Amino acid sequence: MQSSSARARWVIGNWKMNGSLASNAALLEVLTAAPRPRPGCSIGVCVPSPYLNQAQRLLGATHVVLGAQDVSEHESGAFTGQVSAAMLREFGGRLVLVGHSERRQHNAETSEVVAAKARTAFAHGLTPVICVGETLLDRESGAAEATVSAQLAPCASLVRDAGTSLVFAYEPVWAIGTGKTATPGEAQAMHAFIREEIASFSPNARDTSILYGGSVKSSNAQALFSQVDIDGGLIGGASLVAADFLAIAAAL
Numbered sequence: 001m002q003s004s005s006a007r008a009r010w011v012i013g014n015w016k017m018n019g020s021l022a023s024n025a026a027l028l029e030v031l032t033a034a035p036r037p038r039p040g041c042s043i044g045v046c047v048p049s050p051y052l053n054q055a056q057r058l059l060g061a062t063h064v065v066l067g068a069q070d071v072s073e074h075e076s077g078a079f080t081g082q083v084s085a086a087m088l089r090e091f092g093g094r095l096v097l098v099g100h101s102e103r104r105q106h107n108a109e110t111s112e113v114v115a116a117k118a119r120t121a122f123a124h125g126l127t128p129v130i131c132v133g134e135t136l137l138d139r140e141s142g143a144a145e146a147t148v149s150a151q152l153a154p155c156a157s158l159v160r161d162a163g164t165s166l167v168f169a170y171e172p173v174w175a176i177g178t179g180k181t182a183t184p185g186e187a188q189a190m191h192a193f194i195r196e197e198i199a200s201f202s203p204n205a206r207d208t209s210i211l212y213g214g215s216v217k218s219s220n221a222q223a224l225f226s227q228v229d230i231d232g233g234l235i236g237g238a239s240l241v242a243a244d245f246l247a248i249a250a251a252l
């Protein structure tokens, strides 16, 4: 889908806790052999941390951008099990997801911690992909915008400092891994809301990329990505199958 917007467009795969040395190699071989997306569009993969070294080696200087799925808000020290931004950079990471709903849910990450992680990532030259989204309960009770607004609020000062160097991802929790997708109209409405919210922090942030995530497939990608405020997608399940991921990327 051709867009007249100057905003960077992305399709980013979130492998979650999936993969093996053999399956990663097979997947990355196909992704790196595929033609690079048109100018202004990029594809990336956020791999589990133990596979950063392998992915760094296999991606080399190709057009596929390497990312991780989480980062510590701390620089270094006594934080057992955490991975620092400097470590991600050493292994070729350029993107990092922060605040994915699975981390908010299973690791009790607050929006303040998410903002601190994004701040640390940005300070180290990584592009944080800041994930926000409401639950089904929030949506059904009419609180979807209030929930997303509260998730964005702690990022205000970072938005002022980093502007378009950030990426946001709107991922309604009820659409992640469920097969249910927000309609293009529902997704567009929330993206427009997010754009207004971050522009209220800093007018320059109006041109920040906002991706949609939640059961994106090749069959619905085009309808979603053609919405005026949707700048691409964050892809979970479908990013594990090269042909599906590339078909989604072709809709950029």
Ligand code: PEP
Pocket: 014, 016, 171, 175, 176, 177, 178, 179, 213, 214, 215, 216, 234, 235, 236, 237, 238
């Ligand atoms: C995700 O994990 O970020 C995601 C969007 O998952 P899925 O595409 O499987 O819904």
